[in-house]
Amino acid sequence: MSLVRELNHVAIRVANMDKSLRLYRDLLGGVEIRNAKVGKGHFVYVQLSEGVIELIQGEPGAANLGLQHIAFLTALDSDINTAAEAARSHGCQITVEPKLTAAGDGHLSFFKDKGGTTYEFIQRDNENIRIPGLKNERILEFDHISIKTDDESHADTESLIKKVFGMQVRRILKKPSSFASLTGRAACCLSAAPPSGDVPGSTMSYYKLGTDTIELLYAKDKPAQPGVQPIAHIAFRVPCAFEMYKYLTENGINATEPKESGLGGFYITNATGPDGEIIEFLDRCRLEDY
Ligand SMILES: [Fe+2]
Numbered sequence: 001m002s003l004v005r006e007l008n009h010v011a012i013r014v015a016n017m018d019k020s021l022r023l024y025r026d027l028l029g030g031v032e033i034r035n036a037k038v039g040k041g042h043f044v045y046v047q048l049s050e051g052v053i054e055l056i057q058g059e060p061g062a063a064n065l066g067l068q069h070i071a072f073l074t075a076l077d078s079d080i081n082t083a084a085e086a087a088r089s090h091g092c093q094i095t096v097e098p099k100l101t102a103a104g105d106g107h108l109s110f111f112k113d114k115g116g117t118t119y120e121f122i123q124r125d126n127e128n129i130r131i132p133g134l135k136n137e138r139i140l141e142f143d144h145i146s147i148k149t150d151d152e153s154h155a156d157t158e159s160l161i162k163k164v165f166g167m168q169v170r171r172i173l174k175k176p177s178s179f180a181s182l183t184g185r186a187a188c189c190l191s192a193a194p195p196s197g198d199v200p201g202s203t204m205s206y207y208k209l210g211t212d213t214i215e216l217l218y219a220k221d222k223p224a225q226p227g228v229q230p231i232a233h234i235a236f237r238v239p240c241a242f243e244m245y246k247y248l249t250e251n252g253i254n255a256t257e258p259k260e261s262g263l264g265g266f267y268i269t270n271a272t273g274p275d276g277e278i279i280e281f282l283d284r285c286r287l288e289d290y
């Protein structure tokens with residue numbers, strides 16, 4: 001029996017909702033699919049391509065801004081208690097026991113895995129806010145949500161996301177020889193560079209659920225650190241990293257100059273969102289099309 005129906009959103013706690021909406025909605029072409037004020041809370045859901053970001057208005061002066069949690073909807077034939085119990089039996093610590101949502105339209109629970117990543121389970125029978133097949137001029141695909149690990153096998157997290165969330169392996173990138181045949185780079189203003197050799201000590205494993213993907217990222221030189229937010233970045237696949245870099249910087253968003261990926265054959269620019277969140281823009285082909 002599947003416990004989970006979909007990966008519902010990745011959450012970012014923001015200091016200034018208007019500033020975040022300017023980036024995700026106005027500049028990147030996201031569509032606001034829910035805007036809810038509940039008590040003191042203000043939550044805005046923005047869909048970019050097929051993926052969804054939840055922007056949570058932080059309290060004034062809040063220190064814990066940026067990427068927060070990854071949320072899953074429980075399956076219709078499951079429930080919040082069963083799902084939370086499964087997480088607990090996988091060694092997760094339940095940080096918010098199952099309870100009614102503030103709006104009273106469902107139930108939720110929060111929990112942390114051994115690596116410190118926070119997840120949310122939501123049980124809401126009438127949840128149907130995502131627009132299927134939504135196209136976005138600037139974003140080809142909400143490519144992945146990245147979680148850093150401190151273990152090359154990602155064993156604990158992998159077990160959780162496979163067994164409890166029901167995610168399936170989409171792609172594992174490990175050996176440089178896997179990239180020698182990289183051919184499907186998206187059309188871009190520059191020609192594709194040839195594969196450039198080793199990826200020293202990095203393992204990137206991708207797991208999918210529907211149209212959503214989680215990346216488990218182990219970087220030998222920069223493994224996950226205790227007490228540091230393991231949700232490392234969100235990533236969008238774009239037609240051209242150079243064009244995106246130009247567009248972002250012209251619009252006052254900090255971004256790094258595009259550089260060739262250590263995997264070779266495509267370019268990456270990393271932008272920093274208003275609350276310090278890292279947004280990776282890659283101009284590679286779909287993971288399946290290598
Ligand atoms: Fe959430």
Ligand SMILES: [Fe+2]
Binds near residue numbers: 144146215233
């Ligand atoms: Fe990534």
